[in-house]
Structures are given as C-alpha cells and as structure tokens.
Amino acid sequence: MSTLKGRNLISITDFTKEEYIQVLDIAEGFEQNPKQKILSDKVVATLFFEPSTRTRLSFESAANQLGARIIGFSDPGGTSVQKGESLHDTIVMVSSYSDLIVMRNPKEGSSRYASEVSSVPVINAGDGANQHPTQCMLDLYSIRKTQGTLDNLNIALVGDLKYGRTVHSLVQAMCNFNATFHLVSPVELKLPSSVKMSIKDAGLKYYQYTDLKDIIPTADIIYMTRVQRERFPDPMEYERVKDSCILTADMLKGCKPNMRILHPLPRVNEITTDVDKTPYAYYFQQAQNGVYVRQALMAAILGAK
Amino acid sequence: MENKKELVVSAIENGTVIDHIPTESVYQAIRILGLEKYKDEVLIGNHLDSGKLGKKGIIKIKNKHFSDDEISKIALVAPFATIIDIEDYKVVRKSNAEIPDHIENFVRCANPKCITNAEVVPTRFDVVDKENLKLRCHYCEKFTTKETIKFSE
Numbered sequence: 001m002s003t004l005k006g007r008n009l010i011s012i013t014d015f016t017k018e019e020y021i022q023v024l025d026i027a028e029g030f031e032q033n034p035k036q037k038i039l040s041d042k043v044v045a046t047l048f049f050e051p052s053t054r055t056r057l058s059f060e061s062a063a064n065q066l067g068a069r070i071i072g073f074s075d076p077g078g079t080s081v082q083k084g085e086s087l088h089d090t091i092v093m094v095s096s097y098s099d100l101i102v103m104r105n106p107k108e109g110s111s112r113y114a115s116e117v118s119s120v121p122v123i124n125a126g127d128g129a130n131q132h133p134t135q136c137m138l139d140l141y142s143i144r145k146t147q148g149t150l151d152n153l154n155i156a157l158v159g160d161l162k163y164g165r166t167v168h169s170l171v172q173a174m175c176n177f178n179a180t181f182h183l184v185s186p187v188e189l190k191l192p193s194s195v196k197m198s199i200k201d202a203g204l205k206y207y208q209y210t211d212l213k214d215i216i217p218t219a220d221i222i223y224m225t226r227v228q229r230e231r232f233p234d235p236m237e238y239e240r241v242k243d244s245c246i247l248t249a250d251m252l253k254g255c256k257p258n259m260r261i262l263h264p265l266p267r268v269n270e271i272t273t274d275v276d277k278t279p280y281a282y283y284f285q286q287a288q289n290g291v292y293v294r295q296a297l298m299a300a301i302l303g304a305k
Numbered sequence: 306m307e308n309k310k311e312l313v314v315s316a317i318e319n320g321t322v323i324d325h326i327p328t329e330s331v332y333q334a335i336r337i338l339g340l341e342k343y344k345d346e347v348l349i350g351n352h353l354d355s356g357k358l359g360k361k362g363i364i365k366i367k368n369k370h371f372s373d374d375e376i377s378k379i380a381l382v383a384p385f386a387t388i389i390d391i392e393d394y395k396v397v398r399k400s401n402a403e404i405p406d407h408i409e410n411f412v413r414c415a416n417p418k419c420i421t422n423a424e425v426v427p428t429r430f431d432v433v434d435k436e437n438l439k440l441r442c443h444y445c446e447k448f449t450t451k452e453t454i455k456f457s458e
Contacts, residue, residue: 109420109444
C-alpha cells in the first residue's frame with residue numbers, strides 16, 4: 001500500500017522525491033495494463049470551475065478505466081455556484097457525496113483551501129496561475145520514459161518562462177534530480193529570480209539564452225511553451241521576439257539522438273507541424289501519459305495501490 | 306514649555322506604552338491592535354523628536370496589556386518599537402516587537418487573484434524574510450512585501 005493513501009496533492013512540493021518515484025512506478029504499471037477495475041466502489045468528483053479540455057478528459061478517462069463512478073461539472077454555469085454558493089459550501093457538500101475531489105478553479109490557492117475544508121482528499125487540477133501538479137507529474141513520467149532516468153539531464157525550457165506555471169513546477173521538481181537547466185526566452189519573459197534562486201539553492205546550474213538554436217546540441221529534453229502576444233505591453237516587442245522561440249524540423253539537425261520535445265499543449269505555432277513527424281516529437285504521447293499518471297495518483301490516494 | 310513636555314510624556318498608572326513607532330506607521334499600529342474600538346484612554350503622540358529615529362510616534366494605552374501575539378503584529382509596521390508595560394507608574398517590563406514566523410488573519414494577501422480575496426477565508430502567511438518583510442501566502446504561494454502589505458479591516 002502506498003504512503004500516499006488519504007493525502008492531498010495541491011502543490012508539487014507536497015510530495016517528496018521518493019513519492020514522485022512511487023507515483024511514476026505505479027503509472028508504469030497502468031501503462032502496461034490500463035484497465036484495472038480497482039476503484040469500482042469509489043466515486044470521484046471532478047469540479048471544473050473553468051473550462052479545460054485535456055485535463056478534465058484525462059482525469060475522467062483515468063477514473064473510468066479504474067471503474068470509478070464520476071460526478072461533477074465541467075462548467076459552473078447551471079450549478080449552485082452560479083447562484084452564489086461559496087467554495088467552502090460547495091466543497092463540504094461534494095465531499096459528502098464522493099471519495100475524492102479533483103478540482104480546477106481560477107482562484108489561486110483555492111485547492112489548498114478546498115483541501116482544508118474537505119473530508120476527502122483533493123487533487124489540484126490547476127488553481128489559476130499557481131499550481132498544476134499533475135501536469136508536472138506527467139512531465140516527469142515522460143522525461144523518465146524517454147530518457148530511462150530522471151538523473152543528470154540537460155533540460156532546455158523554451159518560451160514564456162516568466163508566467164508559465166508548468167515551467168516553474170518542472171524546475172522545482174527537477175531540482176531533486178541533479179538537472180542542468182538551459183533557459184531560452186525573450187528578455188521580457190525570463191524565468192523569475194525566485195525560481196532561479198531555487199536552482200542555485202539546490203546547488204545546480206542554469207544558463208540563459210535568447211536563441212533557441214544555441215541549445216539544440218546539448219539538450220536531452222526541450223520543453224516548449226507558448227509565447228502569448230498578450231504578455232507584451234508593446235506589440236512591436238512581440239513582433240520582434242516572437243520567432244526566436246519557434247522550433248522547426250530544420251533546426252533539429254545536430255541534436256542528440258535521445259533528445260525529445262515536450263509541450264504542455266495546446267500548441268499554437270511554436271512547434272511547426274513538420275516537427276510532428278520527426279522521432280523527437282513526444283508531446284502527444286506526453287498528453288497520453290497524463291492518463292496513466294492520474295490513474296496512479298487516484299489509485300494511490302484512494303488506497304488501491 | 307514645561308507643561309507641554311509634561312503633556313507629551315505624561316505617565317499612566319497602569320497600561321502599555323508603545324514607543325519608537327515610525328511616524329508613518331502610528332495609525333496602522335492603532336488599527337492592527339484594534340485600538341479604534343478600545344473604550345479606555347488612548348494617548349497618541351506623533352512627530353515627536355527621537356534620538357533613534359529622528360521623529361517618532363508613541364501610543365499609550367491605559368489599563369491594557371498586550372499578549373506576545375499582539376505585540377508581534379506591531380513589529381510588522383514598527384520593527385524597532387519598544388513595548389513598555391506599566392504598573393503603578395513603574396516600568397515592569399520592556400520588550401522589543403519581534404516579527405513572528407507565521408501570521409494569521411490580520412494581513413491581506415497582495416495577490417488580487419488569491420482565494421482569500423474572493424471568499425471569506427482567513428489569511429495565513431509564512432514569514433520568509435523578516436529583515437525585508439516578505440510573507441508567503443499559505444494558499445496562493447505568492448509574496449506580500451513591505452511595499453504591498455495591507456491589513457484586514
């Protein structure tokens with residue numbers, strides 16, 4: 001039985017390195033054999049206070065494959081939330097109807113608060129720009145699967161490193177595994193100093209670049225993110241830098257054979273479609289891995305693994 | 306002149322004197338300590354000459370002694386304040402305000418998107434840097450600093 005039974009997953013720092021590994025190992029078992037009806041006596045509530053395609057479907061697919069029943073909503077419209085019910089009351093009520101709550105809510109810190117008022121465990125499926133820990137777990141799973149290890153890797157992070165919450169969580173998690181970080185972004189969207197400080201505190205190294213080409217030969221993982229026009233106060237600035245973080249198939253000549261490209265999706269134009277056919281593209285499998293990781297988390301938290 | 310001086314420093318028989326408050330923080334200190342609703346005598350002096358601060362504020366509260374928790378709140382706005390307990394016109398205790406490791410309820414999170422600013426959720430912070438006053442919200446994990454700190458009504 002996992003040590004994760006009855007635990008909440010709100011922030012990536014809630015779990016230890018050993019616990020991440022535990023989840024990844026369980027997820028590997030689900031990849032081999034995804035349809036295990038071990039939660040057939042459980043009810044999972046998926047509360048999505050804002051729309052999400054991939055995350056919600058991935059959680060619901062995972063719960064279904066484990067035989068759990070699902071209750072919840074994909075949009076608060078038409079629920080008591082729209083009538084002005086507080087998050088507190090919604091969570092107290094739903095926790096009396098279910099064994100586990102999966103929640104996405106645009107308010108930052110809402111999942112932590114929900115976990116404090118809920119009588120059943122809560123998994124954070126994204127609380128605004130704050131945390132999205134299951135995305136980070138599936139990123140770790142994808143890195144380990146493609147590289148055979150999480151240790152001593154060269155991780156290139158590309159695009160919006162300032163606002164991208166997936167990037168911040170991945171850095172925090174990979175600081176446990178002696179990674180070297182290569183940071184590629186427009187000057188305006190550099191990694192915040194507090195996140196860089198956590199790299200330094202872990203005794204690890206990072207290098208900053210503005211041109212994506214510079215990191216191609218060294219990277220084991222290229223983690224792409226979207227550079228959004230609305231992040232730039234001056235549209236001219238956006239036009240100037242927007243192409244510096246676009247990855248094309250031509251640029252991949254000279255990369256390491258083991259290199260794989262990840263992206264939390266949705267992609268817009270930052271990875272051109274000709275990359276999809278190369279052996280380095282891994283972003284669609286990465287999304288699929290999300291189902292195994294979420295199966296592992298639900299099974300472990302509900303004491304079935 | 307003698308009279309004026311007497312008024313400013315007039316002694317209280319029993320209660321607390323909070324000395325060495327930065328002039329801009331006197332009214333914040335009053336609010337944090339809930340003295341607006343206090344029914345006994347409260348004497349407030351501000352822009353008084355101070356060897357330590359140049360100018361300072363001072364608050365005297367009759368028949369009131371503060372808990373350590375309450376004193377630590379003062380430290381957030383007046384890190385150099387001295388808290389003097391008076392009994393029978395004598396100083397019985399003199400202590401300095403110290404910033405606590407954790408703060409609950411009376412500070413607002415500076416992040417407008419934080420759940421504590423959207424619903425009735427008591428705030429909780431870890432103090433990560435006492436010298437520069439940096440608080441990390443227990444809920445949204447964002448920082449509230451000296452520049453952005455606001456207190457609950």
